[in-house]
Amino acid sequence: MKSFRLERVFLPTAVVVVSAVGLLLAAGTNGVEPLKLIVEGSIGWPPFESGSSPKVGDTVMVWVPIALASAGLIVTFNAGMWNIGIEGQIIMGAIFAAFVAREVSASRPILILLTIVAGAVGGLLWGLLVGVLRTAGGVNEIFGGLGLDFVAASITTYLIIDPWRRAGVASTSGTDPFPDAALLPSLGGTRFSPLAVAIALLAIVGVWVLFRGTLYGLKLKAVGRNRPSAFLMGIPTNRYLLGAFMICGALAGIAGTSQATGFHYRLIPAISGGYGFLAILVVLLARFRAFWVVPISFFFAMIAVGSSQLQLRLDVNSALGGVLQGVLVLAAMFGLGWSAYRIRQRIAAAGEEPG
Amino acid sequence: MISKRLVHLLAVLLAFALVAAACGGDDGGSDTTEGTSAATTTTTSGDGGTDDTTTTTEGEPMEPFTMGILLVGPEFDQGYSQAHFEGAQWAMDQIGGELISLDFINPADNPGLTPEGVARDMIDQGAQLVVFNSDDMREGAFLAAEQNPDTPMIWVSGDSAWADGRAYRPELANLGNVWGQMTFGKMIAGCAAGLTTETGKIGYLGPLTNDETRRLVNSAYLGAKYCYENYRDQPADSLEFAVTYIGFWFEIPGVTLDATQVVNDLIDGGADVVMSGIDTTQALVRSGQRADAGEQLWAVPYDFEGACQEAPSICLGVPYFNWGPAYKEIAERVMDGSFTAEWEWLGPDWSDINNEDTSTIGFLKGDGLSAENSALLDEFIAGLGDGSINLYTGPLNWQDGSTFLGDGETATEIQIWYSEQCLEGIEGVCDLG
DSSP states (O other), rough: HHHIIIIIIIIHHHHHHHHHHHHHTTTTSSSSSSHHHHHHHTTTTTTTOOOOOHHHHHHHHHHHHHHHHHHHHHHHHHTTTTTHHHHHHHHHHHHHHHHHHOOOOOHHHHHHHHHHHHHHHHHHHHHHHHHHHTTTOOOHHHHHHHHHHHHHHHHHHHHHHHHTTOOOOOOTTOOOOOGGGSSSOOOOTTTTHHHHHHHHHHHHHHHHHHHHOHHHHHHHHHHHHOOHHHHTTTTTHHHHHHHHHHHHHHHHHHHHHHIIIISSOOOTTTTTTTTTHHHHHHHHHHHGGGGGHHHHHOOOHHHHHHHHHHHHHHHOHHHHHHHHHHHHHHHHHHHHHHHHHHHHHHHHHHHHOOO | HHHHHHHHHHHHHHHHHHHHHHHHSHHHHHHHOOOOOOOOOEEEEEETTTTEEEEEESOEEEBBOOOEOOOOOOSSSSHHHHHHHHHHHHHHHHHHHHHEEEEEOOOTTTTOOOHHHHHHHHHHHSSSEEOOOOOOHHHHHHHHHHHHHTTTTEETOOOOTTTSSEEEETTOEEEEEEOOHHHHHHHHHHHHHHHHOOOSSSEEOSBBHHHHHHHHHHHHHHHHHHHHHHTTOOGGOOEEEEEEEEESSSHHHHHSSHHHHHHHHHHHHTTTTTEEOOOSHHHHHHHHHHHHHTOOOEEEBBBOGGGGGGGGGGGGGEEEEEOOOHHHHHHHHHHOOOOOOOOOOOOOOOOOOTTTTSSSEEEOOOSSOOOHHHHHHHHHHHHHHSSSSOOSSSSSBEEEEEEEOOOBBOHHHHHHOOOOOOOOOESSSSOOH
16 A cells, blocks of 8 residues: 555656756756746745745736636536637636726726626636537537637737727737726735635635535536436436536636736736646646645746746746746656556556465 | 565666756856855965965955846847847946846736736846836836836836826836937838839838837838939839738737738738838848749848848848947946936937947948948938938828828927827828727
């Protein structure tokens, strides 16, 4: 039992560490300093030291959309769906939230609530569209989702450069900043929004409860594991698939709201930040377990925010942060696969032993 | 048995990692991160066949002046960002300072970074002056200036420190603006194009549309029209000048128009000279490729002194920014405590527009410019310099036919800065509203 644990945890970790150090050495650094700088650039050094609150705020607000999207993807993955359209759902959430932020006048609490609800609705509708294409049109959710990602991105660009353009300017750089009343409330001088963090944590707990303690979650899992059998058991599989896309879309839409009103304070073309695709990696690394999403997505957020230090302090291009991220994901997947293979081998060997 | 082998393997892997990390040295790290240099004098004397080396350290370690610059595009784009980077590096070399820089500061390339966050990191690292090199960093520059009121900052191309400016923010006493009078550079570039075109059609690859880019397109057009009319004795209305904007300062796949395709469209529309208004070199590169295939084409890049290197034989020249002198002067003001938030629109040094010590704007002629046209261009530059040629003299109309300048009226600085439209005679959509 002990050796199983050793292989499950130690082997992937060792592969990740060796890969990271190897890459950083190959990039001409001393191997360890860049990792320290990424930590320093994202949460301060020593971590969470006084004065690091703006950095921590930025990192947390990058974590929020990744965590929300990851929580949503756990739902669709469990339903057996590869929701590549998550990027489009984040974008559509941001668009809906931006519409409310720009066009609606209300008191601040109401306006913030409306932006969050609008974001959820935007993402939900876009997710539902992927689901409808899948269930009613027979369009594979990967192709449907990917196509809708491009459509959502194009709509954003169109809105920015034409109807929502800045006065006298036609630029794809973004809209005017939203009114202060529409922005997510944040702690003084930072982007850190306790409300956004609370929503993200609530989403993760909610997804955990969904699959651990509800019949709906159990049926959704059954649909994901074996759809024909689930159907024969009387589960309306299409309805469950649509439900999964709607839940995921709504969470992704709130992630879009957080990006628009809690980080960039305006609508920009790359409003999703690629965090939807990143969330796919997070969920794969977390092996669809909700609580692992918290640290893994925070790790990715740290790289996203802290890797600029590589260029500032080591004169190594900050793109190395992205490369490091990709290598770590590949290494982790390889390590996990390797450990699973060895465990299977050992079980098989044990089964063949006499007595 | 298996477990033992596994543990051995992992031990070897980890040992390798640790040894490799230990052997990696710390060259890149500590030297550049400290950012300090001791005021150390070393004296060596020979006495009785032996050398005594005495090292004395005078007082506290001296911090070199440190300037931070945020670049919107890549550091080596052969265009706008590289011009800033090299200018800032030149300035720091002149005063013995240090430069820290970060490129790709835009939401498409770095969605997790904000200009104010990067500025904060630079200040943490010792930056005493922070420069935001793009109009696109406007909000970030404002936030950074508010959050760090004791650190002098520059928002390049902005108007927040101009009392007549539309973005005037007098409360941001630590945020100045600097920009070069590239209107002259573009006039010169336009003249080179007007002197050279055989088809009478010039294409302009525009970035996004705002006051600045309209100002530069208008200036290029005026230069082309003047030289086409006055040096080649061609009727001005026979010159076609078309502009297409891609939507941003440089191409972002999936977001902006494809710059290479736009160049193709301009050439296919009859243009034999393509001028660039974007930060990167697609106009020159694509025109060069088609010229290599047998077409008679020329191009005029923008921003960076060395831009013609991408296709020298068809390059008529490049209007470029020489940021070094401006950055040096601003840094010196910060060092002696005389920095104030000013709006500066720096012109060329007309005695020598390519003087790297004095001229913020230059024009470097390219191999594609004929000797005859080169001489005519010199004449034009001399006319601009002595004031005998003022292209912003009426009558001039806006693109929609309304009057910009009445007969004989000359434009003021603010009229040129805030160019509401393209001028009459320019084809293409310059303002969507």
